[in-house]
Amino acid sequence: MNRTRLQPGDTIGILGGGQLGRMLALAAARLGLQCLVFAPEPDSPAFQVTAEPIIAAYDDHDALRAFAGRIRAATYEFENVPAETVAFLEKLVPVRPGSKALGIAQDRINEKQLAREIGAMTADFADIPSEDALRKMLPQIGLPAILKTRRFGYDGKGQVRISSEAESASAYAAMRGQPAILERMVAFQSEISVIAARDINGTFAAFDVTENEHRNGILHRSIAPARIKPNAAAEAIDIARRLGEAMDYIGVFAVEFFAEDFSRREVIRVNEIAPRVHNSGHWTQDGAATSQFEQHIRAVAGWPLGATTMRASGAEMINLIGEDALAWQNLVAEPGAYLHLYGKAEVRAGRKMGHVNRLLAKRP
Ligand code: AMP
DSSP states (O other): OOOOOOOTTOEEEEEOOSHHHHHHHHHHHHTTOEEEEEESOTTOGGGGGSSSEEEOOTTOHHHHHHHHHTOSEEEESOTTSOHHHHHHHHTTSOBSSOHHHHHHHTOHHHHHHHHHHTTOEEOOEEEEOSHHHHHHHHHHHOSSEEEEESSSOOTTTTEEEEOSGGGHHHHHHHTTTOOEEEEEOOOOSEEEEEEEEEOTTOOEEEOOOEEEEEETTEEEEEEESOSSOHHHHHHHHHHHHHHHHHTTOOEEEEEEEEEEEETTEEEEEEEEEESSOOGGGTTHHHHBSSOHHHHHHHHHHTOOOOOOOBSSSEEEEEEEEGGGGGGHHHHHHSTTEEEEEOOOSSOOTTOEEEEEEEEESSOO
16 A cells, blocks of 8 residues: 655645535645645636646546646545546556545445445345346335436436336336446435544544435435434444445545434444545534544545544534525524535535534534
């Protein structure tokens, strides 16, 4: 494993220029590190906070080579960055996390298989390469079920719920010919996530487990600590530790789980792994000793991880989606509300425009 350690003044390259890249660059700046952001979209939010935009396609090898020449380490802020781009960069400069983690997290089947290999539970699932496979597997997996594209899904996109066998054809058509995964619907009590990190020496740290509420497939609110039993929280963190180890991970990652309440003992099932900072970890910016963004930058720089302790009994994060962001004047006037806006010029329905964090005097 490459042990390159950056010095203050060194430059980290970030693939992807969305709000996660922007908040990573802001965290890096506080530590005296520079960031160069590489993204194809000229209006990327991260370009507003970095000195010079690198606007190029992810398969532009000349641009990638020039980028690598100007940075000491690279990372990415979204998992749909082409694996080939990361493999190309990796030959020139340390990329943290590396292509192994990306290859697992880009594919829902790989993710679930790894989860099972390390001894965690998942929803029952089946690989669906064809409509025939769907007809055959539906009775085995059981109803209700959910069909998702194996790759490139986010915020509930590329998924359809199936409540009867008659819906097979239309559900398969919605995958538009892409390889899919069929999952049994989990009757969860809550959705939780672990935001964890590993440094270049394999030291592991996790924040308090977060509880997440979605609306229309998009994260609406996160609270920490999650309202689950202490042994379920400890198990979730331990699963994240084992997943991080299995992926040789360097940096921050998120593991999303479904928590089922079987009264005496909660059962948790891994749903997804995100090889990056995660929306459900935004509360750490104001609610933890180290934010997830700083934590990731520390790991990418080869520095030790920061403390993950909470700064209050509880914390919450609410996403500002589309027109929610118009409430900024009230939020900025509210004592104790920490407003974060992403600098996106156009308000669009379903678009993540910002978020607000609040500390809670009591445990949720
Ligand atoms: P995902 O893209 O896998 O995170 O799915 C988006 C959301 O759909 C999740 O946060 C859940 O609320 C819901 N969902 C996805 N898969 C399942 C499942 N197997 N059982 C129940 N709900 C699910």
